[in-house]
Amino acid sequence: MFERILKRMREKIRNRQYVMTLHAEEEMNADGLTIYDVERGILTGEILERQMDGVTAEWKYRIKGQVIAGGKVEVIAKFSPTGKLVIITVYVP
Numbered sequence: 001m002f003e004r005i006l007k008r009m010r011e012k013i014r015n016r017q018y019v020m021t022l023h024a025e026e027e028m029n030a031d032g033l034t035i036y037d038v039e040r041g042i043l044t045g046e047i048l049e050r051q052m053d054g055v056t057a058e059w060k061y062r063i064k065g066q067v068i069a070g071g072k073v074e075v076i077a078k079f080s081p082t083g084k085l086v087i088i089t090v091y092v093p
Contacts, residue, residue, distance in 0.1 A: 002047040005061060009077065012085035013042050019080075020087045031092045033073060038090050041065035041073035053078070060088060 012018050020028070020038070028038060045065025053060050060078040067073050076088040 002050065002061065005050075006045075006047050006063070008079075009042055009061075009063070009085055013039050017083070018077075018085035018087060021089070024087045024089045028090050031090070033067065033090060033092070037067035037069075037073055038075060038087060040068055041075050041090070042077070045073075045075070048074075051076075064093065 020035075024038075028035070042063055042065060045063040048062045048064050051060050051062065052058075058078055060076055063075045063077065065073060065075070072093050073090060074093050075090050078086050078088060080086050
């Protein structure tokens, strides 16, 4: 359903055209994840749903994929006005 969006997200990851929020970094560290786990989660994952941000009215996406060690990760991400991928938060489901 969201193949085009996911393809664009994967391109941003491969080209290092993404940023992580401070919140995402804190959650990543709290769950014992690395940046490689987050990248792999997007590269191997699928978009589960699209959500409307209540504050900014922008679309954000919930992606579920695999981490390096074989577990699962969920990532909430959106595209910024400049075209970069913004990783809003990450967590272990």
